[in-house]
Amino acid sequence: MIKVLIVDDDKLVRKGISSAMPWNEFDMEVVGEASNGAKALDFLKTQPVDLMLTDLAMPVMSGIELMRAARQLYPELHIVVLTLHQDFDYIQEALRLGAIDYIAKVQLEKEQFEHVLQRIHTRINGLTSTIRKMPSLDEINVHYRNVYALVSQERKSEHKWPTELTAHEDEIRWEVERNSCMWAAPPSEEDQLFHQLKECLHQVPQCTLLVLSDVQERTWSQIKNWIMSYTESSLFYVYNPNNQVITISMNEEDTCSNEPQDEDLDRIKQSWFQTPWTHHESYYNQLIDQFISLRLHKGQLMGLLYSIVMEWNRIFAQTTLGRIAMIHSFESWYEVEEWIKQTAASIRKADEQTSYSQEIIDAVKKAVMIVQQDLEQAYTASGLSQQLNISRSYFSQCFKDLMGKTFNEYSRFIRVEKSKEYLLNTNNTIFWIAERVGYSDEKYFSRIFRELTGLLPSEYRQLGRGNK
Structure with a gap:
């Protein structure tokens, strides 16, 4: 039984997650709750916990601080981040600290509870190798030429697999896992x-038939584990409804990366915001190749996509450049790429509503991201317009028309918004x-903060934490 600790400063969230999710169906049990990181550490000292779900933004000790402490004290503890937080840096910090999954609270609708727990349960099984015991034959070496596996990308429900398909008594059929x-x-x-297995493909949603070669001298248990690992990593990217039969050797190495590098994630984010990938096929293909090359696990990919969408909407939702909708669930890279194509179309449509050329729109987007990524630098409209090879007056006019604020107003606004998160x-x-x-002058910063919020920074911090 996987013992679960839920950490969130909102009592209703804790109680909701604890009572609404079908923990028992996935061999899980909620053994405790904590309202902040400090109380969570106290609980971990007294009772064994296998899985901790934690919010990021909490008083006393934040989720990030809790993760750092727990990772040192309890290296075997599995951690899932549960948050509404929108800042890309916090999300990537959680991944760097070893979070096995990232769940946006907006995803936790009733129909997705089972899907979320299935994903976490599968991830824990893959990391700890705690795989269900197979029949007594599982340690016997395979003497067949090939092994065939039907694998469904749809994991929300159990599938009815066909029974014995040939008349031969030596036919082997084993369920690997529910999908x-x-x-x-x-x-x-x-x-x-x-x-006969090919005929079954249309009976099971999002199904692929794997034909495994080089199976001799391996045990059934080894083959089962290989299928589970391949399904979790490579098949996620290989699946295509137009090519449902895949022949693969078990000698092939898995190319999935478990540890994304910060510079690779930053490169994708920069490409999303600063290259005209929505309008040019070469840039689009480059962005897709960057995504695929990382071979992120599903939870990591969801976290990356969620952070990109939230940052885009935080910056552009209230402007003429438009809002994009998040992909709330997916079972394969094929679905993700379909969503990226739809997103590109919606961005193009929003761009077409303006009177400016695509070159000018891209320049304004690039200017926004330059400022966003380096708030410590005192950028000016004059300096950025020169960098972008646009006259200062025209740049200022375009910026205000597209972003709804003058450059100086926008610069102050985003600095204050970022400071709110820090506070x-x-x-x-x-x-x-x-x-x-x-801002190098604390008093000047406090004055600007008060002008935009009506509160001093210290008052905002005290009020915000008091409400929580």
Whole structure:
């Protein structure tokens, strides 16, 4: 039984997650709750916990601080981040600290509870190798030429796999897990088995038939584990409804990367915001190749996509450049790429509503991202217009028309918005925060903050944490 601890400063969220999700169906049990990181650490000292779901933004000790402490004290603890947080840096920090999954609270609708727990359960099984025992034959070496596996990308429900397909008594059929099953038959029966399994593809949603070679001298248990690993990593990217039969050798190495590098994630984010990928096929293909090359696990990919969408909408939703809709669930890279294509179309449509050329729109987007990514730098409209090779007056006019604020107004606005996050989610001094958002004078920063919010930074921090 996987013992679960839920950490969130909102009591209703804790109770809702604890009572509404079908924990028992996935061999899980909620053993405790905590309202902040400090109380969570106290609980971990007294009771064994296998899985911790934690919010990021909490008083006393934030989720990030809790993760750092828990990772040192309890290296075997599995952690899932549960948050509404919109800042890309916080999301990537959670992934760097070893979070096995990232769940946006907006995803936790009733019909997705089972799907979320299935994903977490599968991830824990893959990391700990705690795989259900197979029949007594599982340690016997395979003597068949090939092993066949039907694998469904749809994991929300159990599938009814066909029973014995050939008349031969040596036919083997074993369920791998709830979304996959494998077969084997003697050479004389292989063609019949293969064609019957192909006929089954249309009966199971999002299904792929794997034909595994080089299976001799391996145990059934090893083959089962290989199928589970391949399904979780490579098949996620290979699946295509137009090519449902895949022949693969078990000697092939898995190319999935478990540890995305910060510079690779940053490169994707920069490409999304700063290259005209929505309007040019070469840039689009480059962006897709960058995504695929990382081979991110599904949870990591969801976290990356969610952070990109939230940042885009935070920056552009209230402007003429438009809002994009998040992909709330997916079972394969094929679905993700379909969503990216639809997103590109919606961005193009929003761009077409303006009177400016695509070159000018892209330049304004690039200017926005330059400022966003380096708030400590004191950028000016004059300096950016020169960098973008546009006259200052025209740049200022375009910026205000597209972003709804003058450059100076926007610059102050985003610095104050970033400082709000620091105030609520860190214990750093006002001077430290002022420097991080581009103000070397703490008093001047406080005056600007008060002009835009009606409160001093210290008052905002106290009020925000008091409400929580």
